[in-house]
Amino acid sequence: MSVRVRFAPSPTGFLHVGGVRTALYVWLFARHHGGTTVLRIEDTDTEREEAGAIEQIQRSLDWLGLDFDESPRVGGPYGPYLQSERSEHYQAAVDRLLAQGDAYRCYQTAEELEVARAEARQTDDPALPSRLHRDLTAEQIAFFEAEGRPAVIRFRTPLEGETVICDLVRGQVVFEHRLLGDTVLMRSGGRPTYQLANPLDDLAMGITHVIRGEDLLPSTPRQKLLVEALGGTFPQIAHLSMILGADKKRLSKRHGAASVEEFREAGYLPEALVNFLALCGWSWDGETELMNVTELIERFSLDRVNPAPAVFDHEKLAWMNGQYLRALDAGAYTVALRRYLEDAASPLADAARLDELVPVVQQKIGAFGEFDALVGSLLESREPDAESWQKLLNDEYAARILDAAIASLSALPEWTVENVESALRTVCEELELKPRQAFLPIRIAIAGSTVAAGLYESIAFLGLEASLARMQHARAALADV
Ligand code: GLU
Secondary structure, X not given: OOOEEEEOOOOOOOOEHHHHHXXXXXXXXXXXXXXXXXEOEOOOOHHHOOOOHHHHHHHHHHXXXXXXXXXXXXXXXXXXXXXXXXXXXXXXXXXXXXXXXXXXXXXXXXXXXXXHHHHHOOOOOOOHHHHOOOOOOHHHHHHHHXXXXXXXXXXXXXXXXXXXXXXXXXXXXXXXXXXXXXOEEEOOOOOEOHHHHHHHHHHHOOOOEEEEEXXXXXXXXXXHHHHHHOOOOOOEEEEEOOEEOOOOOEOOXXXXXXXXXXXXXXXXXXXXXXHHHHOOOEOXXXXXXXXXXXXXXXXXXXXXXXXXXXXXXXXXXXXXXXXXXXXXXXXXXXXXXXXXXXXXXXXXXXXXOHHHHHHXXXXXXXXXXXXXXXXXXXXXXXXXXXXXXXXXXXXXXXXXXXXXXXXXXXXXXXXXXXXXXXXXHHHHHHHOOOHHHHHHHHHHHHHOOOXXXXXXXXXXXXXXXXXHHHHHHHHHOOOOO
């Protein structure tokens, strides 16, 4: 049987790190086995839905290069792939379960349920409140109906026995039926719950393997019972551990970027993020860190997924991104950089000489997000950074240094990085200053900031005319010596 795996996000927000790691494992598993990837959007919970989230999720997956063979966008033989368009499937299943006696109408009001729950807390049967309408008499039902009470549909969970889940990551997990309670399958307005729609769609879409976060483990026995009541076979299942921040607390905004979009905006390469996320809970040989996507597909297996929580290490990701960036050849680097700048709607995206700056920045920056601050002012003229400018104004040697630099650079016979370097070294010698001291005002004059790329390269890039103009402009701001 060919492998069919799905990623089934709810459009309640951006694709965050945990979700995208799930998507990646789903995708790697399917590609490793030559199977099919299915993207299904679980949009039954309209209250929690966020506008634009579906597009956002799709965009993040596209950017990462995770393509789905079947999805709302490309369609497929098991569609529709939006749960909001599958209502009749859910209703048909509920009708069948009701007819079989595997589901029933529950007329409890929210207040009644609340009271029952409070009472049950003191007992050894915490699931009891969910079953109170399980065996209503015909008279009781008639009474509630006559009262016009709305009803939810609950699953009739066996009272005895247990369900054993053979999780592909966690091994056997046993659930006592008595503690599961009678799961709500459909809300009173006819809207299906996650507990109904999710396993039903897995069944209808021929899903062979479910790979998802461990927060959904408690749902698994309920979903298995439901699928079996409908005569189906429950798919094989793997629950992935949580991803924690470096402080071992659940990963959240506090720990820095947590959504794919944020990493994209910061200028990470999708290849690096994919590599990094693959290692958040999986390893190949316990050692190898850098693996491209072809290697990941070849090597990925669920039996090497770690059931212990993974720790999201931002520093390691930054390191890895730097490795990927430095390994690109100049052409690929320029293309990726330009794409990043376009994405960020930066005017620098159109800079004709972008490629000339690649050698200046490639070994220096760990993410494209640093590009603008480092060399943006070489590509367009900008107001200098105020703090740096003040340093220039306060520098007692600045006027002398700039005068000497202007003289020495203007006299160069040929404009090369080497010549610029030797001209500036001569300035240091003449003024008997250390390069660190002498170059500060020049750097501020040239780049408008103390944080800048290599000085010689920057000057060489700007050319004689522009470099002199910038130095003269700075010089004019200083008093004569
Ligand atoms: N839609 C569920 C969620 O986003 C995931 C369902 C699943 O993978 O089983 O939490």
